[in-house]
């Protein structure tokens with residue numbers, strides 16, 4: 001798989017997506033607690049619903065971030081390629 | 097000198113709350129431990145006390161719901177003991193509750209949290225702990241304490257039956273590294289294990305633990321000679337790092353390049369530890385400013401409780417921490433300590449040993465150990481520079497904190513002068529190679545950056561590359577960083593250096609504009625006026641005229657974005673305090689006779705007028721006169737760009753802090769033409785209109801001083 005450096009984002013922009021990314025993992029990890037004994041049926045259903053809703057919302061927010069930033073910075077794209085961000089350097093890498 | 101990217105001395109990159117302000121909350125889930133470490137600060141560990149889920153739940157509810165008290169948007173949930181993994185079932189339940197509640201309450205920390213563990217590692221590979229880690233993988237940090245090599249670790253970290261725990265811990269290290277990558281451990285040293293320090297750190301590195309956050313204990317246990325053992329161990333470790341070129345990938349905190357400098361204003365207003373900005377909860381649900389204030393961690397005092405899960409935090413009991421800083425808890429000796437940065441303390445320990453129940457009395461039992469650490473750190477970074485030929489991070493930090501100090505090498509008696517002096521020597525004597533080497537060692541040992549004046553027929557730049565050279569324009573040089581001197585003529589402008597110094601004698605005042613025009617492409621031009629003591633009124637008038645013409649060049653350069661920088665015209669635009677020559681303070685000169693001088697001018701004027709040599713060091717008499725505050729005329733003057741030449745002062749007025757009239761008049765003409773230039777730049781919108789240079793009615797500040805005195 002080819003890798004190419006295609007851009008860079010600002011520090012605050014990096015944190016925006018980092019938080020969305022962490023939220024995604026947090027939702028996945030909270031989903032693992034849904035079968036816990038401590039919850040009654042009602043609480044369980046309510047929590048499951050919230051996890052699902054938030055997960056969908058977060059997914060949309062992640063896509064929006066990529067769309068907006070790629071438009072703002074006009075990153076190169078290729079067919080079937082994906083962009084990745086390096087959280088240490090704020091650099092955007094195209095994998096294709 | 098280039099700068100190397102090295103990790104040595106740093107801690108591994110810590111999680112920063114994803115850019116949000118972070119609060120740390122510590123749950124002491126048990127006071128029990130499966131080890132009985134000899135230096136453990138938890139003095140009264142016992143098997144009885146464990147936290148219940150109800151207690152933890154109340155604390156979590158309080159922390160997540162009271163947004164007034166807990167405003168931070170990122171939280172580190174820290175689980176500690178005793179040994180926390182003894183209570184993995186409870187931790188699992190509490191962690192799940194925290195996650196659920198953060199989500200239900202839409203708490204901002206749901207996007208920014210960590211579960212953090214400090215463990216002895218014995219239970220790390222158990223199925224329950226491993227299951228927990230898998231379940232929370234994206235949000236966990238684990239620190240396993242491996243204390244060094246087997247001997248050192250087993251000296252301290254023993255089972256209750258006295259057996260060492262090294263083998264049982266180390267067998268879990270590969271799994272830990274596999275799961276968390278570049279891991280860090282904390283190794284603590286006390287009197288008994290100091291002789292194992294070097295081997296311990298190397299052993300940790302060999303295990304693959306590249307980051308070692310080592311420290312020495314705060315307690316009053318240090319014996320006579322411990323500092324020497326410590327220093328020797330660290331120096332041997334330094335040699336090992338250098339010999340094996342480990343500085344890029346490995347780190348031990350003892351070689352932190354930031355330690356051992358005087359404290360600046362900000363550090364004096366800071367508290368070293370975060371007590372009071374963290375919260376610790378004990379097994380029974382009482383709140384503390386940090387784990388080191390819990391009852392069972394103190395030897396002499398009862399715990400400093402600031403509330404509990406049923407009543408919340410008593411703000412009055414927490415107030416003492418908000419104002420706590422270095423200055424108000426330290427002695428004058430520490431506040432003014434020459435090597436104070438990085439000298440650590442723990443507020444909990446301070447409280448425990450203070451004469452009264454205060455946190456405002458800093459314990460300093462590790463004073464001599466810190467000083468030994470600083471000496472060894474210094475040794476390491478010097479060796480680093482010798483081995484790599486690169487500027488060390490420590491030097492960078494020193495220059496940032498204390499300014500750059502230069503040692504000028506007058507490499508021969510026939511050099512072209514570079515400042516307000518004449519070289520009237522008839523001899524051709526050159527500085528010997530031996531003296532140059534000695535001088536370079538002196539520079540390294542005393543943190544001077546070498547600057548070579550002259551090139552001894554082109555040999556020096558080749559032999560000592562990466563240094564700064566100040567050379568006559570007839571000497572060829574390939575470095576942009578060098579400074580080229582044009583001695584009353586600008587014949588060849590092809591020289592590659594970016595900085596030009598033009599020497600102007602009285603008869604060449606009339607050529608100033610022409611010379612500058614020819615060197616217009618240089619990044620920086622310094623004009624040095626020679627024999628000013630012979631100037632007469634017509635010279636002054638001519639000078640003024642030339643400066644006006646040069647102003648036009650400056651304006652054009654601002655218009656086309658090349659921004660000509662000339663000491664006599666543009667420096668004052670950007671200054672709001674005196675700049676002045678740093679001779680004798682931040683720079684000294686070494687002459688071919690082996691003596692040191694305030695600057696080369698003093699050598700060429702009178703070689704007897706030295707300030708010491710490389711063996712006996714520098715002794716400047718009455719150096720308080722170098723300070724602006726002790727220069728009565730200059731301190732009342734706003735010709736901030738003026739060099740305030742100490743040499744001319746002494747030569748013309750016989751006082752090193754008192755300028756002659758002609759020096760002041762020349763500087764004020766420059767000041768006033770700069771003022772005109774500033775106005776024109778502002779009119780053309782090429783400069784912002786802040787810090788306007790005021791109009792004045794004197795050319796010699798002494799006139800103003802005398803006038804003011806009379807009026808008073």
Ligand code: SF4
Pocket residue numbers: 429430431433434435436439440460462463464466467
């Ligand atoms: S304890 Fe000693 S080394 Fe540390 S700051 Fe005070 S005087 Fe300096």
Ligand code: SF4
Pocket residue numbers: 729730731733734735738739740741755759760761763764797
């Ligand atoms: S102009 Fe005179 S008084 Fe002002 S700084 Fe220069 S030497 Fe000192």
Ligand code: SF4
Pocket residue numbers: 515516517677678679694695696697739740741742743744
């Ligand atoms: S005292 Fe300073 S300004 Fe004067 S000749 Fe020496 S270095 Fe230059």
